Amino acid sequence: MVPTHYYVILSAILFGLGVIAFIFKRNIITIFMSIELMLNAVNLAFVAFSQVWHRLDGQVFVLFVIVVAAAEAAVGLGIIIMITRNRKTLNVEDVNLLKL
Amino acid sequence: MNAPVIIFFVLAAMCVIGAISLILQRHPIHSALSLIVVMVALAGLYLLMGAEFVAAVQIIVYGGAIMVLFVFVIMLLNAGAEERTNVSKLAGFAGIPLAVALTGLLAAAVARSEDAVQAATQTGLPAPTKALANLLFQDFVYPFELTSFLILVAILGAIVLAAPRSES
Incomplete structure (x- = not known):
């Protein structure tokens, strides 16, 4: 069967790619998607450890993470819509003032 | 392999x-x-x-x-x-x-x-999904209820943020 550390290393790689996307992308929606990618990477490690030790707490945690991610997506996309409505841009480098 | x-x-x-x-x-x-x-x-x-x-x-x-x-x-x-x-x-x-x-x-x-x-x-x-359900609705029932409040607040926040501004 598949060794557990394969899953954990894949989780680390996906998290690192999420960090790179977070640093590199200039579009505010894509930056938000890279946060979702990092959350997914953490979920993978949670499920892998939960299945190794036959304890389901990790999977319950994954369900909570998914719920929080859904709430975060709803509020975050609302904020993005408002920013875009006020500034007429999606580039984060043009959003450098607290007040217009 | x-x-x-x-x-x-x-x-x-x-x-x-x-x-x-x-x-x-x-x-x-x-x-x-x-x-x-x-x-x-x-x-x-x-x-x-x-x-x-x-x-x-x-x-x-x-x-x-x-x-x-x-x-x-x-x-x-x-x-x-x-x-x-x-x-x-x-x-x-x-x-x-x-x-x-x-x-x-x-x-x-x-x-x-x-x-x-x-x-x-x-x-x-x-x-076993049944064991997962037992865990979620017995041991983690208070966090589970709290997430429903979280979702409610998120819905309200999204509506307040994204709704068009009324001219007043």
């Missing part, structure tokens, strides 16, 4: 290629579609581990609801391809080495922890 390991590597390659594609695509809608590939491949990995319920929730909530929200907002805002700026080069010099170092550190820490992680292989036995 038995069948589950081969399936693991196929799905892991799908995950990594999808994540790299998310970084390289210039248009946000292409990035969103790459992220859907990552999420579906991760659901396949959950199935391979035997976490069936989590795999179903991953497909329905992440691949379905959340990504539809993203695609909807991208289309609503009529987002175009992102443009390069000078500050991005600084991120290239400092960001890539730091992110690679972070990934390497995490992977090295996992590779060194012999007894706890490496000794245990995935059996692939299905996790």
Whole structure:
């Protein structure tokens, strides 16, 4: 069967790619998607450890993470819509003032 | 090299290629579609581990609801391809080495922890959904109820933020 550390290393790689996307992308929606990618990477490690030790707490945690991610997506996309409505841009480098 | 390991590597390659594609695509809608590939491949990995319920929730909530929200907002805002700026080069010099170092550190820490992680292989036995439900609705019932409040507040916040301003 598949060794557990394969899953954990894949989780680390996906998290690192999420960090790179977070640093590199200039579009505010894509930056938000890279946060979702990092959350997914953490979920993978949670499920892998939960299945190794036959304890389901990790999977319950994954369900909570998914719920929080859904709430975060709803509020975050609302904020993005408002920013875009006020500034007429999606580039984060043009959003450098607290007040217009 | 038995069948589950081969399936693991196929799905892991799908995950990594999808994540790299998310970084390289210039248009946000292409990035969103790459992220859907990552999420579906991760659901396949959950199935391979035997976490069936989590795999179903991953497909329905992440691949379905959340990504539809993203695609909807991208289309609503009529987002175009992102443009390069000078500050991005600084991120290239400092960001890539730091992110690679972070990934390497995490992977090295996992590779060194012999007894706890490496000794245990995935059996692939299905996790009983009934036991998951018992745990969720007995031991974790207060956090579960709190998440319903969280969702309620998030819905209200999204409506307040995204609703058009009344002229008053």
